[in-house]
Amino acid sequence: MTSAAGHVLDRPLWHALSGQQRDLAHGDARALRVDPAIGPFGAARDLGEEAQRALAALARGLGPLAQVEREEVAPAPGTTVVASAPLVQMVCAAPRMHGDHPAVELLGRADMAEMAILAEATEPGPWAPETIRYGAFYGIRERGRLVAMAGERMRPGGYAEVSGVCTDPAWRGKGLAAALIGRVMLGFAERDQVPFLHVHRDNAGAIALYERLGFAIRCPMTVTVIVWNGGAA
Known part of the structure; x- marks a missing residue:
């Protein structure tokens, strides 16, 4: 597996929602989340303050938002972590x-x-x-x-x-x-x-x-x- 491919799979939600499945998502270039009628998943562009605040806004009024990353993500401003679980990819x-x-x-x-x-x-x-x-x-x-x-x-x-x-x-x-x-x-x-x-x-x-x-x-x-x-x- 190439290093580029590995990078894609390190952040699969962001790369899917900002790419082939952009039509399923709400948000902008900073943060995206799947339409809640489809599922709870979302991701920020990066861990910077601007992207994390944009992600927090997508949790407001739209229900729980699930992120899948290499490590547990610290709660964005205005949000609280309510569940976390270890996976394997x-x-x-x-x-x-x-x-x-x-x-x-x-x-x-x-x-x-x-x-x-x-x-x-x-x-x-x-x-x-x-x-x-x-x-x-x-x-x-x-x-x-x-x-x-x-x-x-x-x-x-x-x-x-x-x-x-x-x-x-x-x-x-x-x-x-x-x-x-x-x-x-x-x-x-x-x-x-x-x-x-x-x-x-x-x-x-x-x-x-x-x-x-x-x-x-x-x-x-x-x-x-x-x-x-x-x-x-």
């Missing part, structure tokens, strides 16, 4: 497209209610009414019910993030997640984008699954969630 330089499943289907707006129910039950990460706007999501139904799904989130530079991976507990251990991740990564390959993802550092089961699919840990990351506290930004 994983990259798949040579995707293994195995575990295909004949029932994999592309999900759309007609499926959003079912997707929200599955996400609420399994907590695959931040989910919002319009999360599907990040990109393609795929699912598998059993007995007419959506029991597993996976999709994409951030697209910084030549990379694309696997996200929203979840399976109903009653259907785990059947290779559904692997099949769905493989289908998501096939879409990335068609766009010539390298898959990456984030997972909580203590989620050994998920890390092991991703390693079987060809992912390797690149570096530790941290998610930091801030809220507006009513102070002066």
Whole structure:
């Protein structure tokens, strides 16, 4: 991996929102955040006072704002950190497209209610009414019910993030997640984008699954969630 590519992945939110996914974001050249109807993520251009104050303004009246950086981010003026968790960032330089499943289907707006129910039950990460706007999501139904799904989130530079991976507990251990991740990564390959993802550092089961699919840990990351506290930004 080149040093330039490494820099992109060190700050994936900023590079995605200031680049390919600028249409999903509020803000300006100093700070950007995803439309809250899609998700809570945001990033400042840098750690300077001007950019951090602009980021604080994007937390005012728009709900919690989550940053994903190499280290925990100090609260911007006017904000308070309400949650922080260690992650690992994983990259798949040579995707293994195995575990295909004949029932994999592309999900759309007609499926959003079912997707929200599955996400609420399994907590695959931040989910919002319009999360599907990040990109393609795929699912598998059993007995007419959506029991597993996976999709994409951030697209910084030549990379694309696997996200929203979840399976109903009653259907785990059947290779559904692997099949769905493989289908998501096939879409990335068609766009010539390298898959990456984030997972909580203590989620050994998920890390092991991703390693079987060809992912390797690149570096530790941290998610930091801030809220507006009513102070002066």
